[in-house]
Amino acid sequence: MRNLPKDFIMGGATAAYQAEGATMEGGKGPVAWDEFLIEKGRYTAEPASDFYHQFPIDLELCEKFKIDSIRMSIAWSRIFPNGFGEVNQEGVDYYHSVFAECRKRNVMPFVTIHHFDTPKTLFDNGDFLNRENVEHFVNFAKFCFEEFTEVHYWSTFNEIYPVATNQYLTGAFPPEIQFDLKKTVTCLHNMMWAHARAVNIFKENNYEGEIGVVHSLEPKYPASDSPEDLHAAMLDDALSVKFLLDATYLGYYSNSTMDAITEILEANETSVEFDENDFIEMKKAATRNDYLGINNYHSHWVKEYKGESTLHYNTTGKKGTQVYKIKGIGERIKRDDLPKTDWDWIIYPEGLYDLLVRIKQDYPNYNKIYITENGMGYKDHFEEGIIMDEPRIDYLRGYFNSISRAIEDGVNVKGYFIWSLMDVFSWVNGYNKRYGLFYVDFETQKRYPKESAYWYKLVSETKTII
Template sequence: MKKLPKDFIMGGATAAYQCEGSTTLDGKGPVAWDTFLVEKGRYTADPASDFYNQYPVDIELCKKFKIDSIRMSIAWSRIFPDGYGKINQKGVDFYHNFFAECEKNNIIPFVTLHHFDTPKILFDNGDFLNRENVDHFVDYAEYCFKEFSEVRYWSTFNEIYPVASNQYLLGSFPPEVQFDIKKTVTCLHNMMYAHARAVNIFKDGQYKGEIGVVHSLEMKYPATEKQEDIHAAELDDALSIKFLLDATYLGYYSEHTWNCVLKILAANNQEVQIDENDFFEMKKAANRNDFLGINNYGSHWVKEYKGESTLNYNTTGEKGTQVYRIKGIGERIVRDDLPKTDWDWIIYPKGLYDLLVRIKEEYPNYNKVYITENGLGYKDEFEDGIIMDEPRIDYLRQHFNALSDAISDGVNVKGYFIWSLMDVFSWVNGYTKRYGLFYVDFKTQKRYPKESAYWYKQVSETKTII
């Protein structure tokens, strides 16, 4: 059996909008999701997991099941209802109370400043396509650094690529724009610029603790050894991985990365302008990131595709319905020889190993890594409070083995946060896709430990992958 380091953090991940509920309570300002979900006639995020009221219960479960840390996010509009200006003291007090409860129970909070929930006024004004909103985000970040001095681990953003791609490429998030490469690239760059500015403020201000960013990174492999498929995978990789890591650890975009992005733009008859002055802040921040958070759920195999962009996002859990073909990039294919979740996500733990080794080799100033999200979305069966989820345990076991191998090969991985701590609201899947260690009865808000929670506890206690 493989081992994990003795100081390896075993955490659970959440996000404010997906677990807090109380979306209008105590002065919280609106976000785009509030109206978007109603307009679509879907589920809503209220009460979600009612973390706003239930967090002492969840912290107690962490303590009982040897979960060292909670990854959580601050809801920007709970602090600044309009995104800037007037402060909502009740929101500030809520997070202070949460952090105090964590400290009382020796649970470490890993805090993300932005997790898909820009305040609605700013979102409607262009979100991160609008440079004024970069300034508002940086001001909000600086306020949090000063106000929440008890926090020791900060992430600026969660999943910059999915923010940009889901909003402007795939159209699965509001404002539901599809196939706009210009807006996708502009959003990616502006958020990386905002990240750099926040890092520099944190370091120049000599705030205590550490700061990093959480990227969603999933390996792209060519579907065949044909040169055109290798090139398609290279293009997909450049936009979804290299662009982010270059910005984070170089402070600029390498010639190779930028040329790939220009090819994608040209194929879609689009172009983008980036202010060269932004690279001053980005280069300054490049060696100041204390850690990299990686969210990883699978890998992709890509082949050449010359048609118009077309896609179908599997939101139902009906296998075989996912389609992803992007003009100028390629088509992500289905590997019939590999296991998949009900949502068509390929299960390939070696992809996580390959990704970690690659980061070590290509970006030696990465410092250290936390796996900030990884887990199995599953249709858990509830039987009188008993939830047997062996497929989730098997998924975790395979990924922990891959992590152990990467650590043995010299990658500095310091911890793992399962997505998710408890069952939460899912942005495009509602409440049927469950990830949690703890089953949530969303009607009663009662928590039930799953079989996987007991497995996770044993791994945490022994640092042995059983």
């Protein structure tokens, strides 16, 4: 059995739109998801996990099960219903009450400023493709830093890469644009510039606490040793990993990264240009990140692909239906020799170990790392309040062992946040894909600890991976 450091944080992760419900309560303004989900007619984020009303119960469960931190976000439109302008005091008061309950239950909040929920007014005006909205984001971040002094740990963004790709490459998120690599890269850059500006404001105003960013990072491996597959994996990695980490820790894009991005864009008959002034802010911020949050669920194997872009996103849990072939990059292949979730996500803990060691080697100014999301989407079986989820425990055990190995090899990993604390609403899967330590009956909103919650509690108490 392996161990974790005695001061290793054991947390649970949530996000405002996926957990709070109350999408039209308390003066909250709309986000694009509200209208989008109604139009699709499959499900909505009402009531989600009703964290808006149930947070005292969820934080009491944290205390009872030795979950010492909660990762959560502040809904931008709950503070500024239109993204800017008049402040909604009811929303401000709500988050103060959540943080007071955190303090009462000895639970440390790790707070994300933007988690997929740009106010609809700004979203309809181009979201992060429109640089005016960067100004609104920075102003929102500054408001949060000054208002919520109870918060010590801040993250600017959750998953910049999925924001850009799901909106403009895969089309899984509104506005459902597919295969637009110019918009994808532009969005990535503008959000990294916005991150840098928020970090610099935080540091230059000497606010108390720490600040970082949460990236979704999924290792890319070549499907074979052929030069073509090696090159395809390099291209996929350059867009999804190196572009983000270069921006975060170098403050610019290395020549090798930009060569790859240029190749991808040219294959799609487009190009991008960045304002050189952006890199002034980005370079200043590159040495100011207190931590890196990593969301990691799976790894990919990539082979050469010369055709037109085509994909199918597995939203139903029907195994074997995922397809990902992107022109100018490559094809992510299936690995029949590795275990997968019902949503075709390959379970490969070794990938997280490889990623952690790579960051230490390639970006030595990373400072420290928190695993801010990791977990297993599973079709839990509910039997009279009993939920036995041994596959989830096996999944967690594998990833914790990889984290322990990385720490042993010198990577400064300080904590882990399981996705998710309780079952929550899923952006593209609705309610049948469950991740939580606590089962939520979405009709009654009653919580039930799963077998994994007891396992997680024991690991938290002993710091031993059992």
